[in-house]
Amino acid sequence: QSALTQPRSVSGSPGQSVTISCTGTSNDVGGYKYVSWYQQHPGKAPKLIIYDVNERPSGVPNHFSASKSGNTASLTISGLQPEDEADYYCCSYATNFFYVFGTGTKVTVL
Amino acid sequence: QVYLVESGGGVVPPGRSLRLSCAASGFTFSSYAMHWVRQTPGKGLEWVAGISYDGRNENYADSVKGRFSISRDKSKDTLSLQMNSLRTEDTAVYYCARAPTGTRFDYWGQGTLLTVSS
Numbered sequence: 506q507s508a509l510t511q512p513r514s515v516s517g518s519p520g521q522s523v524t525i526s527c528t529g530t531s532n533d534v535g536g537y538k539y540v541s542w543y544q545q546h547p548g549k550a551p552k553l554i555i556y557d558v559n560e561r562p563s564g565v566p567n568h569f570s571a572s573k574s575g576n577t578a579s580l581t582i583s584g585l586q587p588e589d590e591a592d593y594y595c596c597s598y599a600t601n602f603f604y605v606f607g608t609g610t611k612v613t614v615l
Numbered sequence: 616q617v618y619l620v621e622s623g624g625g626v627v628p629p630g631r632s633l634r635l636s637c638a639a640s641g642f643t644f645s646s647y648a649m650h651w652v653r654q655t656p657g658k659g660l661e662w663v664a665g666i667s668y669d670g671r672n673e674n675y676a677d678s679v680k681g682r683f684s685i686s687r688d689k690s691k692d693t694l695s696l697q698m699n700s701l702r703t704e705d706t707a708v709y710y711c712a713r714a715p716t717g718t719r720f721d722y723w724g725q726g727t728l729l730t731v732s733s
Contacts, residue, residue, distance in 0.1 A: 506677055508659065539718040543660075550710060550726060551652075551660065556719035594660050598718060602674045604650070604662040 509534065509595055509607035516613040517585045525610045527578040527595035533605050535576035539598035542571055542580045546591045555580060582612065590614045617641040617722045619711050624727035631701055637694040637711030637724055644692040645669070648714040651685060651696050653707035654726070661707075664696065665714065679705075701731045 510528040517523040527534065527542075534540055540558045543551035553562055555571040558578065568583045578597070582589050595607035623635040637649070650665040664675045664685040673685050684697040694711050708728050712720035 508661075541719040543720075550723040551720075552723070553719055553721050556721075562721065596660075596662075596720070602665070602672075602717075603676070604665070606652075606660040606662060609659040 506599070506603055506605055509597060509605055511593075511595060511607040511610045513608075514611040514613065516615055517582075518615045519585055519587065521585050522581060522583045523585060523612060524582075525580045525593055525595075525612070527580070527597075527607045529576050529578075529597055529605065531576060533597040533599035534573065534578050534595075536600065537598050538573075540571070540573055540578040541596045542569075543594045543596065544589075544591050545594065551594065585612075585614055587614050617713065619713065619722055619724035621709060621711055621724045621727040624709065624729045626730045626732060627701055628733045629701060629703055629731055632697070632699045633701065633729065635696040635698065635709055635711075635727060635729070637696075639692045639694065639711075639713075642713070644687075645689045648717070649685075649687060649694045650712045650714055650720060651694075652710045652712055652720065652723075653705075654710070655707045663709070666694070698729075701729075703731050705729060706731045 515523045542555035545551045558573045559571045571580045593610045618640045620638045651663040666685045682700045686695045708726040710726045711724045713722040
């Protein structure tokens with residue numbers, strides 16, 4: 506049950522796009538269409554922003570999008586906004602009813 | 616509106632036990648699987664345990680298996696986590712989270728802090 510690998514940090518100017526990768530194995534990311542992404546602002550609980558690889562819950566802005574290829578999932582934030590500055594975590598269902606989170610990525614809006 | 620409110624955190628010495636609770640409201644509790652996820656201060660998220668909507672199936676991370684026990688009380692709409700033989704590495708904020716299917720955690724509580732220290 507090793508954590509999924511994410512870059513420690515990414516940054517971009519307002520209006521730019523940033524992409525966060527999330528690398529796992531065939532036992533988690535690569536084996537299931539069950540990758541989700543969470544946004545966490547300081548001192549707050551995580552918030553679901555993407556599920557089932559690329560589905561957005563109602564109310565989540567459409568400048569968040571995601572995809573998966575093989576053992577790597579990706580989250581793209583298009584048109585970066587100041588309020589997008591937060592920590593982002595991926596999560597995948599894994600074999601035998603486990604769940605594994607990513608190491609987390611800090612997004613900085615320059 | 617869905618609400619999940621955790622309680623029971625505190626400071627305990629290594630080797631002791633503690634029970635966390637999560638009060639649910641605003642949805643049909645008995646229809647959803649529920650989970651505990653923890654976050655070490657300044658670090659990332661770790662899935663801890665999950666229980667099926669009917670309480671028949673439980674699963675645990677290897678790091679807590681045999682020490683922690685998850686349960687639910689449908690009469691009180693409450694999720695619990697019994698934690699035994701606590702270790703310093705169990706220090707974290709513990710969140711309860713709702714899982715509408717096996718694929719995501721769609722609502723989270725505000726978390727309760729457990730500190731294991733002598």
